[in-house]
Amino acid sequence: MIDQKHYNFAFLDENSKREIRRCILKAIAIPGYQVPFGSRELPIGRGWGTGGIQVTLSIIGNDDLLKVIDQGSDDSVNAINIKKFVNSTTDVLVTNDSEKATIIQTRHRIPEIPLKEGQVLVLQVPIPEPLRIIEPKEATTKKMHAQCEYSPMWLYLYEDLLRCGKIGIGAEYPVTVENRYVMNPSPIPRYDVPKLNQAEGLYLFGAGREKKIYAIPPYTDVTPLSFSDAPFETEDFRGKVCRLCGAKGVYLDELFDEKTGEQFYECSDTGFCAKRRGE
Amino acid sequence: MDKVFDFDFTFDTQKVFRNLMEAMARPLTQYSISESANRFQDKNKAILALGCTLLDNEVSFYVEMDSVLQSTLSDYTMAKTSGIEEADYIITSSHLNYATINILLENAKQGTLADPQTSATFIIFCDTLNGDVTFTLEGPGVNGIEKVKTTEYIAEILKLHSGQDYEYPCGIDLIFVSNDADIMAFPRLCKIREVF
Numbered sequence: 001m002i003d004q005k006h007y008n009f010a011f012l013d014e015n016s017k018r019e020i021r022r023c024i025l026k027a028i029a030i031p032g033y034q035v036p037f038g039s040r041e042l043p044i045g046r047g048w049g050t051g052g053i054q055v056t057l058s059i060i061g062n063d064d065l066l067k068v069i070d071q072g073s074d075d076s077v078n079a080i081n082i083k084k085f086v087n088s089t090t091d092v093l094v095t096n097d098s099e100k101a102t103i104i105q106t107r108h109r110i111p112e113i114p115l116k117e118g119q120v121l122v123l124q125v126p127i128p129e130p131l132r133i134i135e136p137k138e139a140t141t142k143k144m145h146a147q148c149e150y151s152p153m154w155l156y157l158y159e160d161l162l163r164c165g166k167i168g169i170g171a172e173y174p175v176t177v178e179n180r181y182v183m184n185p186s187p188i189p190r191y192d193v194p195k196l197n198q199a200e201g202l203y204l205f206g207a208g209r210e211k212k213i214y215a216i217p218p219y220t221d222v223t224p225l226s227f228s229d230a231p232f233e234t235e236d237f238r239g240k241v242c243r244l245c246g247a248k249g250v251y252l253d254e255l256f257d258e259k260t261g262e263q264f265y266e267c268s269d270t271g272f273c274a275k276r277r278g279e
Numbered sequence: 280m281d282k283v284f285d286f287d288f289t290f291d292t293q294k295v296f297r298n299l300m301e302a303m304a305r306p307l308t309q310y311s312i313s314e315s316a317n318r319f320q321d322k323n324k325a326i327l328a329l330g331c332t333l334l335d336n337e338v339s340f341y342v343e344m345d346s347v348l349q350s351t352l353s354d355y356t357m358a359k360t361s362g363i364e365e366a367d368y369i370i371t372s373s374h375l376n377y378a379t380i381n382i383l384l385e386n387a388k389q390g391t392l393a394d395p396q397t398s399a400t401f402i403i404f405c406d407t408l409n410g411d412v413t414f415t416l417e418g419p420g421v422n423g424i425e426k427v428k429t430t431e432y433i434a435e436i437l438k439l440h441s442g443q444d445y446e447y448p449c450g451i452d453l454i455f456v457s458n459d460a461d462i463m464a465f466p467r468l469c470k471i472r473e474v475f
Contacts, residue, residue, distance in 0.1 A: 029466035
């Protein structure tokens with residue numbers, strides 16, 4: 001049983017939090033740059049959101065209200081377990097309302113309602129390195145970032161364009177931050193990428209397995225990589241509505257009825273959908 | 280047994296850090312850490328609050344011309360003291376002349392293109408953060424171009440900082456802290472221009 005009787009507030013020891021906090025400040029000062037940190041062991045396997053959890057545990061305090069979502073859902077196993085874990089070691093209250101939450105930890109989605117000043121969105125990141133698809137060596141990608149040498153990335157996108165007629169990257173679409181660093185926005189869909197640009201809130205990214213923290217401060221230029229004759233496009237949900245709340249123009253999950261084969265759509269952001277239905 | 284301070288290394292450091300994080304994310308916006316800083320009975324209470332939030336045995340620091348503060352911070356945090364060139368945090372506890380500040384800026388670690396996070400962070404004491412010198416401010420964390428008012432002392436330091444012409448991502452981040460335990464930050468990517 002994990003609770004405050006047996007563990008420090010927010011599970012991590014103070015030295016660990018302090019190191020992560022120092023890295024967060026550097027990450028904010030250098031938007032899009034991956035700051036290395038000493039990722040700690042947690043009672044959750046690496047690859048299950050440990051980077052995001054460590055960031056959340058390092059910033060959370062008694063006055064916070066926490067929301068955790070996984071692929072937009074407040075009720076998935078991963079989200080529920082993270083909420084239980086943080087609550088049991090901090091007594092911080094949790095919510096499904098993204099407008100009330102002060103810290104939102106998320107995997108693979110950004111809530112529909114834009115962040116406001118004072119809100120922090122913590123994203124869990126499996127592979128923080130956007131250049132990994134073109135270069136397997138960490139030492140080389142580090143040098144490429146240092147020298148702002150992103151031509152192989154552009155070539156990759158161009159080849160993709162030639163092969164498929166469009167850039168085929170779906171989730172974790174690479175972006176440029178403040179015209180300097182190419183950054184992986186974590187596996188969020190393309191639909192969510194424009195929300196990072198000139199946002200009111202603060203975005204923190206934690207990759208536990210890869211031991212990296214990076215950030216996008218408020219009002220920062222975040223531009224998806226694209227060509228002038230092949231502009232960046234988001235997923236197209238024209239003509240589709242959520243069958244539960246009737247929302248249009250939001251990110252929808254496509255579902256099938258196993259028996260009838262009927263295809264229908266529901267809001268991916270379950271908190272947003274429930275709020276629209278007055279739940 | 281008398282307590283030297285009531286500062287809580289778990290809860291107060293968290294509160295101070297959250298204000299610091301917001302300050303770094305919103306350049307030259309003031310945040311108050313007085314609630315936590317007042318738990319120290321020391322004239323440098325705000326610097327101690329920041330020091331105890333950021334320093335430990337993994338980092339080094341340098342205090343300009345204040346051996347008492349240096350010794351206190353070392354005792355409370357177990358952080359190593361070092362020279363200007365190696366220090367992760369450079370702290371000033373009084374108003375210094377601009378030539379001294381320039382020497383500190385010139386000699387502090389700027390990080391490297393590959394590892395810009397190895398740069399130094401300055402914690403600069405000021406009597407107050409409020410003044411009549413007007414600047415325009417732009418960069419990450421700033422909504423377009425904002426007008427900011429501050430003191431002549433801070434304005435001069437910002438000019439000296441700009442004068443270093445760091446090659447981004449190398450650079451130095453500044454944290455200003457006042458007598459009243461108000462803080463504000465100036466990360467390396469921000470740009471200022473004086474309005475006459």
